[in-house]
Amino acid sequence: MMPNVDMWTIAALLAVFALLATLRLSIPALAGRKLGAVANFLTNPAWLMPLILGMYFAVGLMLSGEASPWPPATRAMFENRWGVWAGITGFILVVIVDLWLIWTPSMVARRFAGPESQHAVKALPLFNVLFGLAVIALLLIFIG
Amino acid sequence: MDQAFIEQLTKSIEIYGFGGAIFLTFVLSAEMLLRRREGKSLWSREGLSSLALFPLGPVLEGVFINAALIGGLTFFYNLSPLRIPVTWWSLPIYFLAAEFAYYWFHRLGHEVRLFWADHSIHHSAETYDFTVNLRHVPFQAIYRLLIWIPIVMLGFNPLVLVLMAITAPAFQTFCHTTRIGRLAPWFEWLFVTPRNHGVHHACNPIYIDKNYGGLLMIWDHVFGTYQAMRDDVPPVYGITHPLESNNPFKVMMHEFTPLFRDFRGAPTWRQKLGVLFGRPGETFEMPRPVKQGSQLVAEPAE
Numbered sequence: 001m002m003p004n005v006d007m008w009t010i011a012a013l014l015a016v017f018a019l020l021a022t023l024r025l026s027i028p029a030l031a032g033r034k035l036g037a038v039a040n041f042l043t044n045p046a047w048l049m050p051l052i053l054g055m056y057f058a059v060g061l062m063l064s065g066e067a068s069p070w071p072p073a074t075r076a077m078f079e080n081r082w083g084v085w086a087g088i089t090g091f092i093l094v095v096i097v098d099l100w101l102i103w104t105p106s107m108v109a110r111r112f113a114g115p116e117s118q119h120a121v122k123a124l125p126l127f128n129v130l131f132g133l134a135v136i137a138l139l140l141i142f143i144g
Numbered sequence: 145m146d147q148a149f150i151e152q153l154t155k156s157i158e159i160y161g162f163g164g165a166i167f168l169t170f171v172l173s174a175e176m177l178l179r180r181r182e183g184k185s186l187w188s189r190e191g192l193s194s195l196a197l198f199p200l201g202p203v204l205e206g207v208f209i210n211a212a213l214i215g216g217l218t219f220f221y222n223l224s225p226l227r228i229p230v231t232w233w234s235l236p237i238y239f240l241a242a243e244f245a246y247y248w249f250h251r252l253g254h255e256v257r258l259f260w261a262d263h264s265i266h267h268s269a270e271t272y273d274f275t276v277n278l279r280h281v282p283f284q285a286i287y288r289l290l291i292w293i294p295i296v297m298l299g300f301n302p303l304v305l306v307l308m309a310i311t312a313p314a315f316q317t318f319c320h321t322t323r324i325g326r327l328a329p330w331f332e333w334l335f336v337t338p339r340n341h342g343v344h345h346a347c348n349p350i351y352i353d354k355n356y357g358g359l360l361m362i363w364d365h366v367f368g369t370y371q372a373m374r375d376d377v378p379p380v381y382g383i384t385h386p387l388e389s390n391n392p393f394k395v396m397m398h399e400f401t402p403l404f405r406d407f408r409g410a411p412t413w414r415q416k417l418g419v420l421f422g423r424p425g426e427t428f429e430m431p432r433p434v435k436q437g438s439q440l441v442a443e444p445a446e
Contacts, residue, residue: 010232045331052311052359056163063162105170105318114325120181121323127177131170 008085015054015092017047022096026104031111051096058097065143069136071095102132153214153303157310161202164314168277171317175274178323191275193390197265201280213285217292217302226299241300242308246358249284249291251369254353257427258420259287261399268395270382272345276320282396312358316341332372334361339373346379384425385432405430 024030024043035043058074061067067074071094079087106121106128113121176186187195228234253263262283269276292309296302316336324338332340336357344355354371357364364370373379387398403419406429410416415428 007232046334049359052315053160053307056160056167056311056314059163059166060159060161061163063166064159066159101166101170105174109174109324112324112327114323117178117323120178123177123181124174127174131173135166 003084006083006085008082008089012085012089012092014047014050015089015096017042017044018051018054019092019096021045021047022051022099022104025111026099026107028107028110031107051100054093055097055100058093059101062097062139062143067094068144069094069098069101069139071098098132098136101135102129153306156303156307160307160310160314164317167314168317171274171277175321188271188273188275189390190269190271191273191278193392193395194269194275194278196392197280197395198278199280200282201278204282213289213292213306214302216289217296217306220293221296221302224297224299226297228299228301230301230304235304238300238304239308240362241295242305243312243358243360244363245288245291245295245305246309246312247356247363247367249288250356250358251353251367252287252291253281253284254356255423256287256421257403257424259284260424261403262287264383264399265396267345268383268387268398269345270386272320272322272342272379272381274317274320276345277317279395309358312336315359320345326373333365333370335359336361340371342379342381343371343373345381347382347384348377348380350374350377351379352384402429402432 020043024035025045058067062069067077067090071091074094075087075091078090103125106124109121109124110118175191179186179188228237230238250263253259262281265281266276266279269279288309292302292305295305319336319338319341321338322342326332326339327337331337336355336359340355340361343351346352351371351373354369355361355364356369361370383399385398385402387395389395389398406419406427407416409430410419410428418427
């Protein structure tokens with residue numbers, strides 16, 4: 001049975017768009033490639049806007065033990081507190097956060113760096129992976 | 145609104161701040177790595193000076209936010225009979241209102257000399273990199289409160305408003321860099337980007353007092369303060385009266401000292417008030433001493 005539609009339903013929908021926009025930025029093969037109108041709409045960077053609120057909150061919740069970097073764990077936590085749609089939102093949000101912690105910023109930097117910075121930003125992906133994995137590992141070990 | 149509400153607000157800001165700390169750590173670490181790759185030292189002297197000023201954010205600003213901002217907003221919200229509900233359809237309105245508040249609070253910080261003395265601390269860095277994020281200003285909660293009071297009196301819930309408003313500095317964490325080039329024209333027009341926020345940090349005459357937006361540039365378009373970066377005018381970062389020091393205390397007092405001196409020296413009360421509330425550069429000013437070798441001499445009048 002379809003769960004009741006509420007504010008979390010809209011949040012889940014926005015999270016899907018934000019995930020698609022994140023994937024577009026994260027996959028080098030898609031960088032700068034012309035997409036069709038529908039794909040362009042679905043992956044538009046404007047969908048990332050709610051992440052300014054959502055992503056910082058998600059990481060803050062992870063640090064305070066109210067969410068986990070492991071998406072299924074967050075889904076369960078959110079579903080218990082706020083219902084099915086909240087669980088789905090939490091799951092997608094954590095996938096997005098993990099991507100932004102581990103990979104996406106370095107891809108954004110590599111794609112948009114000015115010519116004089118291209119050499120320097122080549123080192124960013126490895127650094128990004130190490131930083132993100134370290135944060136996630138520390139969260140899982142010390143907070144759970 | 146009761147104590148529980150204020151506690152909820154404080155906790156929400158704390159949680160958001162924790163998340164922000166992780167991303168701030170990321171950009172600062174990345175800055176160190178990139179500087180290394182560019183053959184520079186890990187931290188510039190200016191960056192270290194900014195680091196020394198960072199506690200002003202979490203400590204002083206935190207105290208002001210908790211005491212003045214939340215308390216003040218709650219007080220005025222309770223005075224108002226108006227209420228704007230918090231639902232899915234009202235959230236975009238809240239967002240635009242928060243952006244509007246950010247725009248005007250930020251504009252006051254630039255265009256009222258008393259507030260500029262505070263806000264110029266953030267702008268005094270002459271290198272536009274991620275360490276500028278650390279260069280906090282101590283008193284901005286005061287003029288932020290001035291702008292937010294009328295908005296909460298219109299019935300905007302302070303909790304949602306404050307949460308929306310703190311997204312602006314969070315987003316700008318990623319904007320203080322010269323390494324990112326021009327983004328898509330529509331994106332540069334609509335959103336704050338490293339390039340158009342770079343305009344905001346530049347002191348070239350064409351760029352001064354432009355691009356006040358927090359996350360969106362729309363209020364700059366509405367009020368005529370938007371300026372795109374021009375390829376033929378490379379930005380000069382910093383302020384018009386250069387700091388020439390990395391001493392954190394001097395950084396903090398750089399505009400306060402002449403403000404106090406001009407206030408004392410102004411011959412009439414009208415001019416004294418002008419010194420406090422007039423536009424920087426357009427008020428009564430005593431000649432500023434400038435360094436020449438080891439001697440301090442008065443700057444020639446323009």
